[in-house]
Amino acid sequence: MEPVFSNNNANGLTTEIVDTLIPLFEETSAGAIAVDCEARITWINRFYAHVLGVSDPAALIGKPIIEIIPASRMHEVVRTGVPILLDIMELRDLHLVVTRLPVHDARGEVTGAVAFVLFDDLQPLTPLIAKYRRLQQELSAARRALARRTTRYDLSDFVGASPGALEVKRRARLAARRNVPVLLLGETGTGKEVLAQAIHAASPRADRPFVGVNVAAVPENLLEAEFFGVSPGAYTGADKRTREGKFQLADGGTLFLDEVGDMPLPLQAKILRALQEREVEPLGSNAVKAVDVRVIAATSRDLDAMVAEGSFRSDLYYRLNVLQIHVPPLRERLNDIGVLCEALLEELAAGGEIRADITPEALQLLSRHHWPGNVRELRNVLEQAITLAEDPSYIDIADLLPVLPNNTWHSERPVIIENGIQPLSAVLAEAEQAAIHNALRLTGGNKSQAARLLGISRSVLYEKLRKVSETPDICLE
Numbered sequence: 001m002e003p004v005f006s007n008n009n010a011n012g013l014t015t016e017i018v019d020t021l022i023p024l025f026e027e028t029s030a031g032a033i034a035v036d037c038e039a040r041i042t043w044i045n046r047f048y049a050h051v052l053g054v055s056d057p058a059a060l061i062g063k064p065i066i067e068i069i070p071a072s073r074m075h076e077v078v079r080t081g082v083p084i085l086l087d088i089m090e091l092r093d094l095h096l097v098v099t100r101l102p103v104h105d106a107r108g109e110v111t112g113a114v115a116f117v118l119f120d121d122l123q124p125l126t127p128l129i130a131k132y133r134r135l136q137q138e139l140s141a142a143r144r145a146l147a148r149r150t151t152r153y154d155l156s157d158f159v160g161a162s163p164g165a166l167e168v169k170r171r172a173r174l175a176a177r178r179n180v181p182v183l184l185l186g187e188t189g190t191g192k193e194v195l196a197q198a199i200h201a202a203s204p205r206a207d208r209p210f211v212g213v214n215v216a217a218v219p220e221n222l223l224e225a226e227f228f229g230v231s232p233g234a235y236t237g238a239d240k241r242t243r244e245g246k247f248q249l250a251d252g253g254t255l256f257l258d259e260v261g262d263m264p265l266p267l268q269a270k271i272l273r274a275l276q277e278r279e280v281e282p283l284g285s286n287a288v289k290a291v292d293v294r295v296i297a298a299t300s301r302d303l304d305a306m307v308a309e310g311s312f313r314s315d316l317y318y319r320l321n322v323l324q325i326h327v328p329p330l331r332e333r334l335n336d337i338g339v340l341c342e343a344l345l346e347e348l349a350a351g352g353e354i355r356a357d358i359t360p361e362a363l364q365l366l367s368r369h370h371w372p373g374n375v376r377e378l379r380n381v382l383e384q385a386i387t388l389a390e391d392p393s394y395i396d397i398a399d400l401l402p403v404l405p406n407n408t409w410h411s412e413r414p415v416i417i418e419n420g421i422q423p424l425s426a427v428l429a430e431a432e433q434a435a436i437h438n439a440l441r442l443t444g445g446n447k448s449q450a451a452r453l454l455g456i457s458r459s460v461l462y463e464k465l466r467k468v469s470e471t472p473d474i475c476l477e
């Protein structure tokens with residue numbers, strides 16, 4: 001056997017050497033442990049098992065080390081093959097000075113790692129440990145503050161109490177606890193980005209970056225550089241400095257792939273490889289870089305259909321679709337319109353505006369709209385209504401009609417059509433509502449002017465507006 005550090009033994013510690021040393025560690029080390037290439041425990045000495053509160057070391061064999069020692073960094077050593085020669089590790093109320101070394105087979109492949117506790121009695125180092133602890137706390141506070149700058153939302157920002165909204169929140173809380181890919185499906189404006197940020201903010205990665213990429217918004221030829229980065233001089237005109245890709249920027253945190261259904265097929269293959277191998281290769285570089293990201297993907301497109309027609313890779317779909325959250329459209333949770341308006345009006349007032357109230361009739365009217373743009377559209381409608389309202393402290397039907405898209409506010413009403421003929425009452429009612437709508441739109445919501453244009457009094461106009469909101473056939477959840 002070659003001596004451990006001889007020139008002939010370029011790979012350092014080999015399996016053979018470790019096997020020889022293990023009886024020595026068993027007796028002399030304050031703590032020693034070995035893992036395989038998946039960071040599962042393969043051996044642990046009796047003393048270390050005792051420190052962990054386990055009387056029989058055999059009971060720990062085969063378990064992922066991270067489950068037994070949460071602060072362990074052995075998975076990094078087996079992934080990168082790089083030793084961590086000196087580190088302070090917290091284990092319950094102990095501070096241990098440890099060293100971790102990769103173990104190689106004869107071909108130089110990493111087959112596992114060993115770690116030893118160098119000191120377990122740090123009493124003499126108490127001042128140093130206290131300083132280290134304070135610096136650690138400051139570091140995580142700084143990281144949290146930095147991460148808060150990358151996310152605006154937490155779960156309380158996803159407003160809604162309908163069964164559909166509550167199920168979304170339940171699944172989002174589950175997603176925050178589990179380090180698995182999440183796929184958010186739902187129409188535009190339903191709150192998928194709000195949820196992605198909220199899941200990150202409630203996860204153990206909260207103090208690391210949240211990095212979002214809107215795939216649909218980046219030109220196709222720039223997407224690869226955007227995700228994987230560019231090394232200096234990668235192509236003519238490339239930057240002289242290294243440009244990090246989104247994978248690297250999100251290292252340790254969450255990568256949000258927005259509009260993932262718009263990703264071109266060649267890029268899908270590269271993203272899949274990066275997720276499987278947990279490493280990226282910047283453009284123009286031969287070196288790969290290890291990355292640790294949690295992916296949350298979102299789309300408003302029908303990914304199942306895209307997989308079936310071959311425009312989305314099935315293997316990437318399965319990789320992303322581990323925990324799926326379907327975010328319902330607003331028209332399927334119309335009961336939430338009231339609380340949503342409350343929250344959105346509060347948010348709009350935070351921009352220095354007067355906090356507007358909304359009348360029950362106006363809410364009723366909003367519940368009859370189809371909302372193809374979902375909560376984003378509702379926010380826009382409220383914002384426009386406040387801007388145009390005669391009195392910006394409350395929103396009434398007359399303030400909404402000019403800003404609600406034409407012909408959607410009475411489209412829910414079932415009209416019986418036989419042989420192409422509608423009842424005269426329905427035709428007249430529709431014509432009347434359309435005339436009121438147009439008059440209010442033309443006058444920017446000014447009821448006096450609208451009444452004058454329509455040739456009716458202001459009070460008659462009010463009466464007719466009240467009737468609009470009372471139309472009974474509203475489809476509530």
Ligand SMILES: Nc1ncnc2c1ncn2[C@@H]1O[C@H](COP(=O)(O)OP(=O)(O)OP(=O)(O)O)[C@@H](O)[C@H]1O
Pocket residue numbers: 157158159160186187188189190191192193194195258299300343375376379
């Ligand atoms: N449940 C909700 N509660 C409060 N605000 C919401 C909710 N859903 C959406 N919003 C608001 O609507 C707007 C759009 O939300 P968001 O960008 O998360 O939607 P999205 O589903 O990601 O849309 P797109 O698919 O178009 O990217 C934001 O202003 C957000 O604050």
